[in-house]
Amino acid sequence: MTSERIYAKLLPILETYLPEDVDADEIDMEKDLTAELNINSAHLVDVVLDVEDEFDIELSNDDMESLRTVNDAITIIQNKLAASA
């Protein structure tokens, strides 16, 4: 799956967890999920569960630890999809 395609599927998931004062337009590849997009750190586990359901993959604890930015998420998803292909 191309990173554009992954991004397109990831976007609505991230939008769900944005606080009310952060606009969806602010999401881009380089943004840090908690520090810049202000997603509540407790909600990161929910983002991961939604990603797992959307892409039919399973993230490890190590994957979660390395997840900081939108780009990290895309890389993790791409690697998982490649491994399961």
Added chain:
Amino acid sequence: MKRNRVVITGMGIVSPNGVGIPSFLEALKNGESGIRYFPELAELNFSCQVGGKPVLSEGYLENYLNALEQRKLKSDGIIYGILAALEAMEYADIPLRSNDEPPDWNMGVVFGTGSSGAEKFREAIYQVDDGNVRRLGSTTVPQIMVSGISAYISGKIGAGNWVTTNSSACATGAESILMGYEHIASGKATKMLCGSSGDVGPYIWGGFDAMRVTNWKHNANPEQASRPISASANGFVPSGGAGALVLETLESAQQRNATIYAEVLGGAVNNGGQRQGGSMTAPNSEAVQRCIRSALQNAEIEPSEIDTINGHLTATAMDATEISNWCEALNRKGSDFPYINSLKGMIGHGLAASGSMETIATILQLQHDFIFPNINCEDVHPDILRQISEEKIPKQCINTSVKTAIKASFGFGDVNACIIFRKN
């Protein structure tokens, strides 16, 4: 010691017969039942297949909770509690603190419940048993921790004083108000949001069904099923919901020109110790009478000043015992007895939520000068008629000035709570 005077400046309710104060007030005056038949209970082989569950109109939830807050929120009790609390804040005209403001250090929350998030807990148990603990998500803990309800509420309003959850079975709601009252009276906070809520449905009601303490004889006539004070009472009807009240110092309420619904004159809590006839499930009558007398003492009023009683009166064989305890404690009987009513005829027994919903019904009477009707007691129990005049058990709404009301709740574990309110 000088106590701060404490008044009620806001109320909110999510009740089986009315969601929101205006709709609840109308149902209360009209004696409208909120009890329904639940086919789900029949399918699950419940003896009692009726119950009370609040009905949220479309968009009501969305007024108070955004999509993210609603996401995977499965605890009815928490949802009802938040809705009631936020309505109470609206009536109190206290703006919610925005996320970039500091909390109100002088406002706290005591919001009780019996258990939390049964539905969420059930879902979590299945996940854990399947080895899928990693898939529980972030809201399992706050929804099933008992203090989840006060935590959600304080997050919404920005309370920076004492925030806690109390739990004392069916006395929970009345107790929460007394805890908030004491905290303000002793000068530790200016405002407290108090109340209680409870989940509804088979997981909460099942244990009572198993004990055969619920009414299984009126499945075909749900609106007649909850029969406090009646000779044909056959057990309570389980329900749930939430009631919330904003308590505040009289001084603060006057300074900000708030509407004052009633003053909390005082109250008492105690326990029968499961002695002298008291047990896990039955009250020690001496303890009940002591609790009522202590409440009068604490409020510094005479029994003769009581205009109306809002009883616990669940529709079991204990109703007559309760009346006798009131007669003894107040030393009033026959036609000298105050008016008495039970909200449970309309909405069933809201368990942990009952005390706060019933307190709101009590205060609405003071505010609007009426005594709400008892329903389903056209056949008053003879043991009750031997003690008090039937005219003191209104079956139609009575429009009359009500100055002082007393409310009591009793519960499993032999707990008692009693509060006295006065029209301001």
